[in-house]
Amino acid sequence: MKIGLIRCMQTEEMCPATRCLDAMRRKKDAFAGVEGDLELVGVTTCGGCPGKKAGQRAAMMLRRGAEAIALASCITKGTPIDYACPFAARLAQVVRAAVGEDVPIFDYTHAPVKKKPSAAASGCRGPRLEA
Numbered sequence: 710m711k712i713g714l715i716r717c718m719q720t721e722e723m724c725p726a727t728r729c730l731d732a733m734r735r736k737k738d739a740f741a742g743v744e745g746d747l748e749l750v751g752v753t754t755c756g757g758c759p760g761k762k763a764g765q766r767a768a769m770m771l772r773r774g775a776e777a778i779a780l781a782s783c784i785t786k787g788t789p790i791d792y793a794c795p796f797a798a799r800l801a802q803v804v805r806a807a808v809g810e811d812v813p814i815f816d817y818t819h820a821p822v823k824k825k826p827s828a829a830a831s832g833c834r835g836p837r838l839e840a
């Protein structure tokens with residue numbers, strides 16, 4: 710299956726899509742149970758808030774050979790900053806309208822990652838640097 714990945718433009722500066730790509734490569738999380746090879750044909754963003762360009766970009770992915778569209782977890786699960794797209798539902802509708810009913814849409818890519826507690830939150834009292 711050839712997949713076009715659409716991600717959140719707001720979070721692309723803080724995430725290189727490592728977990729999305731890993732989930733595809735290892736066929737886990739959203740891609741568990743997909744039969745045959747997975748091939749990523751392209752990565753793009755929603756185009757920025759409020760995601761009006763997502764449909765156009767999904768259609769572009771199909772023209773470039775994608776057989777399915779994946780909406781990255783940054784959009785629907787809020788990774789990596791625990792802030793899902795406030796327009797996610799509408800964005801998914803726009804993508805669906807653009808690609809038609811027969812194209813599979815993965816509504817996330819990978820499961821949210823449990824964050825380690827920060828040193829401050831865990832009460833860590835490490836050595837302090839002197840000024």
Ligand code: SF4
Nearest residue numbers: 717719755758760794
């Ligand atoms: S519309 Fe949603 S997915 Fe797109 S940049 Fe804005 S918050 Fe991110």
